[in-house]
Amino acid sequence: MKLDESCLARRRFLCGMLGGGAAAMGAGLFTPLLQYAGNFCDAPLPDFLALEKSDYELRPGKAKMIRYGPLPVLLLQPQEAGQPLRAFLATCTHLNCTVAYQEAQNRIYCACHDGSYDTAGRVLSGPPPRPLQQLFSKLAGGKLILAVEQDNLEKAP
């Protein structure tokens, strides 16, 4: 059988056009879907947190948990006299479990994989790769201002 035209060439052209159109359609659908599923416009972290005296004052060797937006924060008054109050993101730097202060051992402990930090947030033992992140703080008008970013401390009145 003799044909006037090449079926193969026509098919390649058609498939190329369809492939290109499908790619354009796919890209056009992927972008909004990724934005939808990713929920990238999630509420940002608060700039700072202002705590009343009654909320932040702790006896030496005591700690408490507070919320900084969606993040857990550990407030800790070290046992050693003269040490300032410290605030850490209470998220283990290994795999993000929430850590706790253990008064008896005077350490910050992560139960997930046996990680421990000292009261300054430095790694003592276990898998954590980095020290705990400490929040920036200042006292202003009797309130304790806490911020994840140092620049945001200035935004507090």
Add this chain to the structure above:
Amino acid sequence: MKKRLEGRTLDSLPARAGSWLRERIDWRPLAGLLAKKTVPVHRQSWIYVLGGAAMFLFALQATTGCLLMLYYQPAETTAHESVREIMTRVPYGWLIRSMHAWGANLFIATVTLHFLTVLWTRAYRKPRELTWISGMLMLFLALAFGFSGYLLPWNELAYYATLVGTKVPDAVPGVGGLLVHLLRGGPQVSGATLTRFYAAHVALLPLALGALLAVHLVLIQVQGLSLPLGMSPREVRDRRPFFNEFLLIDGCLWLLLFGLLATLAVLFPAEIGEKADLLKPAPEGIKPEWYFLFMFKTLKLVPETLGVALFALAALFFLGLPLLDRNAARERKSPALTAVFMVVALYAATFEMLAWADPGVRRPAETLTAETYGPVPSTVTLLLFWAVIGFLVFYLRRLVRENAHIRNLYRQEGQ
């Protein structure tokens, strides 16, 4: 290295993947079965696209539904708030939800048209009784999907629609009260109703419909497509292979439906409404969705028990139709049944129109505010989208013609 790559071009990839698979599992019998699937070409062959279109819309509903599940929170205190979040804060949430809401309407419209064409051509006749019954059950499930999904935004209209709808089985003598209690998950429509409607909407109904769809498709594959009653095989001009001619035509329609849905979603986004409030009286002129309107109007005019009995009888009549219509099984027309269909259709259309013409609830129009929505940019994007759809449809049709051309060349060669 060069020797190993010899003859391994990108084009040979599908063939190599095929042979890799064939060495592990022999899928050729299945492929052979699917290759035998053909679609008759005649005056009325447009009706064969409706089932596929309904299936495409169902798949789209499943997709947008799964996406909505990422943000929707099915509880009395959070349902309405999470729907508002989806519509206003979540990027393109308005688009996903509006497509789901419009898709539901389009799905029910398509399955209704599918039902009517099958009814009209008497395609339910022997040997396709089981295909018809599975299809009818899926039609009922489609209505159940619509009814259960309508409550989920937990707004005023949804609340009252569910209140009225779940009260209907109360007319069943003896077990009516029990049925109402079961549907509502308690004596009243409450948070318990919301969670069970959600469970039905996202798990029970999809599972049931999936199983029935599998039966429906296997039967169609095994029995092939029916010809309209009274059409002689000589009127069939050709038989198109399903793969890969008819499926491509299906694909064109699916793209157009997809475009239509996106257009409706952009031009008329779904409403959020007012949160359901137990203490608020029902708004004046409240009506259900269009696919329940004729039943709603009927129940307003006749005693409830009578109305419910009539609808139950009608459902049973249509479900058992292939067994009642003895003439169709012998390829004979039955004018009496045609008359019955006409009366039922006339009744449904009249009551639908009457209820539609009744004044509805007067509410101020909602304006959608979302960061990803703007009437002008969204419309421009929509036009671009249509351009891509047009391009794809144009070349898909060319590919269909090309495939038919090659098939004819082979046929001539064979003669």
